Amino acid sequence: MYIPPHYNNQDIDEIKDFLRKNSFGILINIVDHKPWGTHIPLELETDDDGADILAGHIAKANPQWKYFKDEREVLCIFNGPHAYVSSSWYKEEEVPTWNYIAVHVYGTLKVLTEEETMASMYRLVDKYEKNSKNPISLKNLSPKTLRQVKGVVGFKVAISDIQATYKLSQTQIDDHHKIISELRERPDSGSQSIAEHIKNKKS
Template sequence: MYIPEIYKNENPEAINDFLQKNSFGILVNQVDGKLWATHIPLELDINENGKQVLYGHISKENPQWNSFASDSKILAIFSGPNSYISPSWYDHENVPTWNYTAVHIYGTIKIIEGEALLLSLKKLVDKHEAHSENPIKIEDLSERTMLQTRGIVAFEIEIDEIQAVHKLSQNRDDKNYHNIISELEKTGESNSIAIAKEMSKCRK
């Protein structure tokens, strides 16, 4: 994606943290020459070869997986908070804009089966059950219930390139920057407040 230099996020730790917190992404590839996208959780991890990967799965009824073998290159898109920025928040005339955070990952996908599939499901469930009052574990599910795994295709995406953007009014002076934060907080809207928090981290 196009990212002006001032908005590039090149901090690996910050990017990893973003991906952990915003793991519901969009998997994009081509199916019969047509762009195809599926909204699914894609979990960041390190594989057995020490390489950074994404794990995920889709339904076998979804034709997207049929192209994984013939065209293994994919794009995964992750979006964070975003918010409208009003020009009325500046001390000078300007145009409206939008602040946002996002990550694009380009990678090579391969289907995984057997123990690798079960391990990817376990990691996904353990992560999202961690705060449940009565957490469920994959290994505790009955054989009958686990038969449903026959209806999915699991995969591993080896990461080739990461592009990350955090457009957070970095081009504004301190006075206007902090006024934007204040105005975002006043909205009471969750996305706007989240952007205000991100801006506060970038500039004290």
């Protein structure tokens, strides 16, 4: 994606943390000569060789999987918080803009076996159930229910490139105090989160 130099984040540890906290992404490949996207959890994991991968699964009813080819490159998009920034908050005249965080991950896709898919789903459920009031485990579900795994296609993406845009008013440093203050007055979570990110970048 296009990233102006002052918005380009190359702090890989920060980006990995972002991916873990914002793992609901969009998997994009080419289906019948057109880009096709599916919104799914894409979990950042480490394979047996210590390499970073994304793990996920989609329904077999989704025709996208029929165009999965081993070693074919795919794009995974992850969106973070975003917020409109009014130029009335600046000392000098300027146009309004939008602050946001977005990460694009490129890699080669490989379809998993049914056993590997099931193991991936166990990890996924365990991760998101741990903070539930009444957590469930796939270990406690009946074989009949677990047979639903036959209706999905699991895959992993070996990561080849990560591009991260953190647009946080870097070109308006003198106005950061006002921007943060104005964003904090808004009730939406995006504005609140962007304000916190700008503050942390200043620290």
